Amino acid sequence: MAFKFFKDGDDLYDEATELLKRGEYGKARDIFQKSIDKDGGTDDVAAVMVALIDLKDRQTEGSAYKRVSDALSKTDATEIVFGLTTISCSELSTECGLMKRKMELLSTSDKKSKSDGLQKLAVEFQSAIGDRNLIVPMLFRNDSTMTGTTEFLNLMAISYETLSEDIVWTDTQKAAEYEQIAAGYRQQNGQPPDANMERIRCFSTTCRCWMCGRVATGEGIHFFSAPSEVTTSLDNGEDSPVKSRPEGGAHIYICRACYTAVSKRSDEISRRYYNEAIAELRRAEVRLQAEIAALQSQISMIRMSR
Numbered sequence: 001m002a003f004k005f006f007k008d009g010d011d012l013y014d015e016a017t018e019l020l021k022r023g024e025y026g027k028a029r030d031i032f033q034k035s036i037d038k039d040g041g042t043d044d045v046a047a048v049m050v051a052l053i054d055l056k057d058r059q060t061e062g063s064a065y066k067r068v069s070d071a072l073s074k075t076d077a078t079e080i081v082f083g084l085t086t087i088s089c090s091e092l093s094t095e096c097g098l099m100k101r102k103m104e105l106l107s108t109s110d111k112k113s114k115s116d117g118l119q120k121l122a123v124e125f126q127s128a129i130g131d132r133n134l135i136v137p138m139l140f141r142n143d144s145t146m147t148g149t150t151e152f153l154n155l156m157a158i159s160y161e162t163l164s165e166d167i168v169w170t171d172t173q174k175a176a177e178y179e180q181i182a183a184g185y186r187q188q189n190g191q192p193p194d195a196n197m198e199r200i201r202c203f204s205t206t207c208r209c210w211m212c213g214r215v216a217t218g219e220g221i222h223f224f225s226a227p228s229e230v231t232t233s234l235d236n237g238e239d240s241p242v243k244s245r246p247e248g249g250a251h252i253y254i255c256r257a258c259y260t261a262v263s264k265r266s267d268e269i270s271r272r273y274y275n276e277a278i279a280e281l282r283r284a285e286v287r288l289q290a291e292i293a294a295l296q297s298q299i300s301m302i303r304m305s306r
């Protein structure tokens with residue numbers, strides 16, 4: 001029997017596959033890469049493996065999904081065995097293509113196009129994957145709760161939350177309606193819609209500004225509750241249904257205009273004090289440096305005169 005001194009690409013591939021079965025992703029990646037360097041071809045499943053292992057810790061990056069799709073497009077294989085799991089190449093390719101678009105859309109700053117894009121993508125998750133489990137969460141987190149359908153519900157919720165964020169500055173009532181729709185999708189997806197309900201409460205709360213008397217709707221958006229000292233004498237006489245302070249506690253309602261005017265002025269004053277303090281510190285530093293230099297030269301003169 002011939003004894004091989006050097007491992008060829010196939011031996012390395014087998015070795016890496018064994019490592020994957022034991023969950024040793026880092027070591028497996030190095031050896032898959034070596035097998036590519038030895039005899040990597042255009043039809044290279046090892047390249048898919050490397051891209052897939054790299055995706056493990058980069059599941060929020062669109063480019064990591066793209067690398068898996070690119071590697072898959074260069075192989076004729078219909079299935080790959082990743083550790084103990086056999087994966088359909090076409091299903092993995094579909095999932096990575098959709099996930100890449102999801103990550104890109106989530107970081108889109110234009111809220112209207114983000115929301116539209118997410119709804120289109122949600123429908124594609126539903127039609128292309130449906131009730132089938134997503135492969136990547138199963139592979140790396142053993143998470144069998146994510147399917148094309150749960151992703152549809154999740155993306156629809158995010159889409160309506162994005163619409164709400166977009167419109168809340170001009171129409172809090174509409175924003176609350178969008179949050180209500182998002183809450184419905186979250187509930188269908190088995191997620192508690194607490195954050196949506198809290199936003200609906202805030203968007204529906206109306207107050208009268210303690211300072212200027214304007215009426216505003218949308219807590220945290222168009223007005224704030226700010227800590228203050230409200231004496232009994234000041235608190236007397238409010239019988240309007242629109243309150244200028246919340247029940248109990250030492251807080252008052254301030255509209256955004258008054259709030260930002262006060263906080264910007266306060267920032268200016270703090271900045272002036274800060275700049276003065278820093279300038280004084282610099283002057284002290286220069287003075288001390290000069291004294292240190294004088295002392296150093298005196299020490300050298302004493303040393304030389306010895």
Ligand SMILES: [Zn+2]
Pocket residue numbers: 209210211212213214254255256257258259
């Ligand atoms: Zn005001």
